Amino acid sequence: MSANRLNVDGIMLFEQPFARVPYEDYRKVFRTSQKYVEKELGAVQTSCGDLSKRVNLGTVTAEDAAKGIDGMIARVETLKRKLSELQDSAGAPTLGVMRERLEHLAQVESIQSTTEPEFARWADVRLDRWLVDWALRNGKEQTARTLAEHKGIQRLVDIDLFSDIRRIEDALRNQSCTEALAWCSENRNALRKIKNTLEFDLRLQEYIELIRTGKRIEAIAYSKKHLIAWQSTHQQQIRTAAALLCFPPKTTCGPYKRLYDKGRWKNLADSFRLAIYNLSTLPTEPLLHLAMYAGLASLKLPTCYDPETRNADCPICDPDLGRLAQEVPFSHHVNSTIVCRLNGKIMDADNMPMAFPQSGQVYSKEALGEMAAKNDGFVTCPRTGEQCEFSALRKVFIS
Incomplete structure (x- = not known):
């Protein structure tokens, strides 16, 4: 196989997150649409069934029947409007992004070698995408936006996703769980499938903050509403949290001191980022x-x-x-590879290693030949200062 032959399978494996992010976004749009349909059509079916029974029993007037039918029509029209708005605001744009990214990946399949100009152009776009991804992950959103606009690759990068990540992380670092809990609510089923406990950790933190501010009655009510539901999987943590009511924020008792630790907010931000990376099938590294x-x-x-x-x-x-x-x-390495310290090129049968007669320092024939051409046939070792004619150098054979 040629060394320059393009490894399409390897590229596609590495580019999975690139295609999966808009796919997961569209799945979210689909699930939202499905919930609307089930809710509204379920209500219409129930109303229709009730009206049918009343008609059969003869307990409904023509006017009441007309009102019932008008109500069902209104529900269906509302459903149509919601689905249309959802498709226009999120569905169609997401499909456009998915199509453009798949077309970008499809370009690779027609390229046979890494030496083709088409691959160089494709690889340049890929490098631009990677640079934008790196900037977004390191909080340099404005730099990422500028680079994406300059290169015309706004639909090939996930600026909106990382903008949401930064917004929610900033809220957590400012000691607010509201944004993160809203995100958990939108993705509750997906988080449950991967057995992620971010929502419980956020609820526990809000409970802790109520106790920290002396609102113990509110904390007890909050615990009954939001923490008890997790007792099948977090019973010990809930017990410890209940005992926290007896300890002040300045306690030196280990388990409760850790619950009051402000560093928990940073841990929550890190846990949120890992959770959204997992759901979006993004690697944790740039x-x-x-x-x-x-x-x-x-x-x-x-x-x-x-x-x-x-x-x-x-x-x-x-x-x-x-x-x-x-x-x-x-x-x-199964076989040794020797690199010349002068020009960084590999020394092999075509570019033999040459040694100085006294010090034994070894460099490539090509590099020493270029040096000799510039110095009337003399070469100088940069490490020892030894000087000799090029013809005095000894060939080195590797066994």
């Missing part, structure tokens, strides 16, 4: 980092962290990328 991890893992060697053998052209030896590379495993 896509740019994941792509870089793959490349760094193929290059990372133990020598990259040795100050004596660092290569200026090696990404792992770079201080910034080196920190990112610390999180990936070392590359597994």
Whole structure:
């Protein structure tokens, strides 16, 4: 197989979140539409059944029957209006985004090699998407919007999703659960399927804040309304929360001191972000980092962290990328790969390693040849300062 052959399956696997986000958004629109239909048509069927029974019993006048029919018609018209508004405001735009993203991915299927100009253009757009994703995840929303508008890729990035994430996280950091609880209410069934307990944690935090402010009666009522429903899965936490009524905010008792800890708000913000990533099938790391991890893992060697053998052209030896590379495993090489420290190129049969006669320092034939051409046939080792003619260099054979 050619080294330049495009791995379409690998690209599609990596791009799953890119296509899944609008798909999940449209599923949400579909579920909302389904609830409207079930609610309104259910009421119409009930009214129709009641009216039919009354007609059969002869207990309804023509005027009452007409009013009942008018009421059913009004319900159906209201349903039609709601569905139309939902489709115009969310359904159609989401379908447009989904179509455009799938068309963008479909371009790859017609490309055979990574050397084709079409792939370079497609990869440039992909890199722009990754940069916008990185900016959004790091709170640089204005930068992300500017870049997306400049590149014309607004429908290929998830600015609105991350804007909602930032809004809800800001509310949690400002010690308000209102926005997050509203989101949990909209996604309750999905959260229940993945056994996520974010809603309970938010309810528990609101209960704690009531006690912190001395509103113990309100806290008891709140607990009966919102916490008791979770007793089958969180009985111990509910018991501990009940005992919190007896402890002041400045308590030194471990379990209750942790409940009063203000750091819980940050933990809630982090839990919310993980939950929405999970429901949106987004990775927790920026896509740019994941792509870089793959490349760094193929290059990372133990020598990259040795100050004596660092290569200026090696990404792992770079201080910034080196920190990112610390999180990936070392590359597994069946055969040794030797890289020239002068020009960063691999030394092999076509670019043989050459050693200085005295110090034994090794560099590539190509790099030393270029140096000799500029210095009347003489080469100088940059590490030891040894100088000799190019013809005095020794070939090195790797066994």
